[in-house]
Amino acid sequence: MQTPAPVDYAKATSVAHAIELLQQLGDEARPIAGGHSLLPMMKLRLAAPEALVDLNDIPELQGVRIEGDHIVVGAMTKHRDILESAILHEHYPIFREAEHVIADPIVRNRGTIGGSACQADPAADLSAVGSALRGTAVIQGPGGTREVPLREFHDGPYMTVLEPTEVLVALKYPIRPGAGSAYEKVERRHGDWGVATAGVFVVVRDGVVADCGIGNAAVGAEHYCSPGAEDALIGQPATEESFAAAAKVAGEQCNPSADQRGPVDYKRHLTTELTLRALRRAAAASQGA
């Protein structure tokens, strides 16, 4: 019977309270969000925190809202609420497309966007989305609030820039009028982690790619993105040739490892193909097609 190791537990009622609890309970205390990465690791004893600080009852961490020219998503917003969010869907259909292929409806009832970012799983779909959109992490700690670009938030697999007493409060994404966006993923079966994924936004103006962001998960792309592919595309005509050339760069510049999901060349091939498909659809959406 797999059971977590003994652990203390405290419910936080506000972000300030959570930070206070984390300070009191020491370095081996951890926040728990949806628990859908942390508890499976605790069951397998891959993680054994001494204390859990539950973030589920903190209203200020919930929900999607617009603030100025950004969309702000509270860290404890659940996958299901992102899937169903009208605001996100209006500005960035990439969120709904990604959420449809994240886990299953029961997991989506619990797992959160903040937990997904902090878990820093190399295959985390929303991390590819966040990097593609060049979002920002809002972090609160004992010394106040700081903002970190999502492209600098992850220090590598399962590692983030968060200090043990800091809490991820929200993720922010700039609104880009006229942008199209799309998410593509190949998985072994419905709801599994990706073999390779691509998430992009594209802004086409007068037939030219004025701006774009290209994210990839599960294939070892540093910070879940492909700046080389973006550079190859920005300023180019919005044509199949340009998209194919950029997608090729994404496939070449990622760094997949061989595992039970497939060999390296297959994952590179998928990265190129999925990036191409996502670019095609996002550009068409940007052009109102």
Add this chain to the structure above:
Amino acid sequence: MQVTVTVNGQEVTRDVEPRTLLVHFIRDDLLMRGTHWGCDTSNCGACTVWVDDEPVKSCTYLAVQADGKSITTVEGLEKNGELDPIQKGFMECHGLQCGYCTPGMMMVGRALLDKNPHPSEAEIREGISGNICRCTGYKNIVASIQWAAEHPVSTEASEVTA
């Protein structure tokens, strides 16, 4: 820690270790064995119960997190000695073989129909995608949920209208 939860309408209070998973609380403390426990990786869905009417995998939820909440297990589907249509559907359409996945399948099936009384086959398959069945090949599970959609409880007239 002390935990007070309402399980299938009845309030219970127990002392639990914070590390206790809800599935073990239900099975080993409350001795309700309808909820199954089938994997270590939060994949199989056999342990699905509702917390405040939402399906969750009870192996990936701490009992202490359920404090003050309402839990519904498969034992709570039957009302006044009458099986829920979802349970009848599984009987009518041979929706189970070994029965291991069945409680989870019925809990997600019922929850799906409560939100979407007339789901398409694709919506049903998406709805049960967090639940693994090693026996049936899913075809009869889908048919069972469809049967339940076509035979809602007659006394609950509101559910009958499209």
